[in-house]
Amino acid sequence: MKVVPFHVVHRKALPGGYVILRVGGEALECEPGQFVMLRGDWGFSPLLPRPFSLALVEGPDLTILVKVIGEGSKRLAAVQRGDVLLIHGPLGTSFRRVAPDERVLMVGGGVGIAPLLYLAQASRSTAGGGIVCVYGGRSRRDLPMAAELAAAAESVTFVTEDGTAGEKGLASRAMVEHLARAPFDRVVTCGPWAMMATVARLAAEAGLPCEVSLEAMMACGYGICLGCALPATDGGYVYACKDGPVIDAGRIVWGDQPEPSLGTEADKGRRKRGAKTSSAPEAQLPLKGKQATPAPAPSPPAPSPTPPDQKGGKRS
Ligand SMILES: Cc1cc2nc3c(=O)[nH]c(=O)nc-3n(C[C@H](O)[C@H](O)[C@H](O)COP(=O)(O)OP(=O)(O)OC[C@H]3O[C@@H](n4cnc5c(N)ncnc54)[C@H](O)[C@@H]3O)c2cc1C
Ligand code: FES
Structure with missing residues (x-):
């Protein structure tokens, strides 16, 4: 270091x-x-x-x-x-690389795609085609590096809130669709706080381990300033730079989150790897596997900051 x-x-x-x-x-x-x-x-x-x-x-x-x-x-x-x-x-900490027989569901939002892209690229030689990705943003221009991701993952479902690329809606909704369609061994996620909170809850409901990559305001980056503390489920704090950024989602206090939900207890059991999967035919599902890479928007508008929904310390 x-x-x-x-x-x-x-x-x-x-x-x-x-x-x-x-x-x-x-x-x-x-x-x-x-x-x-x-x-x-x-x-x-x-x-x-x-x-x-x-x-x-x-x-x-x-x-x-x-x-x-x-x-x-x-x-x-x-x-x-x-x-x-x-x-x-x-x-900081890292994701576990994807094993040859493992199926991993990645859920990324905006620039949160960066570490997921690296994981997909780095695991390409070992993953055995088991990386399925959901990539969401506000609009088509909020899906940077979409082409690189499409090349690295087995399939990518693009989702935008305004429907200008891929499916219209939220990444978490597309995640629900994927969990209903096929078994997975692990969920990994990085993006806005609210999205990760929902992804963490959905993974827990499905009985799947979930690695999140945390974002927090950081001053030092290696555990000295204590400026990146986040409340932990054990009653203490985790430090995003040292205990994370990649950490088990179950260690974080996420706070209240809205829907969507995975549904009944019986549904949850089916989503675990090895359990019987949904028999819903592909044609009835609203989201397709690998979708067209969104073309860049014609002209760059002024950037609209969307800081994560969390408290951040002061720094200069
Ligand atoms: C581990 C980690 C990885 C990251 N990876 C990327 C990446 O790949 N690409 C990328 O574009 N960004 C990434 N970020 C976020 C990036 O660090 C911030 O956007 C950047 O530090 C903002 O600095 P600034 O000087 O432009 O804005 P500032 O002037 O420092 O902040 C502007 C406003 O945004 C808020 N804000 C800034 N950063 C954060 C934050 N992390 N959490 C909450 N609120 C914040 C501030 O409170 C302030 O209101 C990452 C953050 C972390 C912790
Ligand atoms: S950024 Fe300084 S302790 Fe984490």
């Missing part, structure tokens, strides 16, 4: 205030789900580095997906080829 200078080797701006950065430097030993703290050479404002998931790792090259939220991400999104970024990491 050290601070290493990386050079920007590629920058791609997407509609909706998203930028994909590929940075090259030293080959780091990383695992899917880990993150880095990063900042550029931009003086004192903002002073602290910002946490970002690794979206892809190829030798000495790291790919990072940035959504413009405030000053730090705005400056990060504006870097150009050749600029230097200081990277501290890799930090």
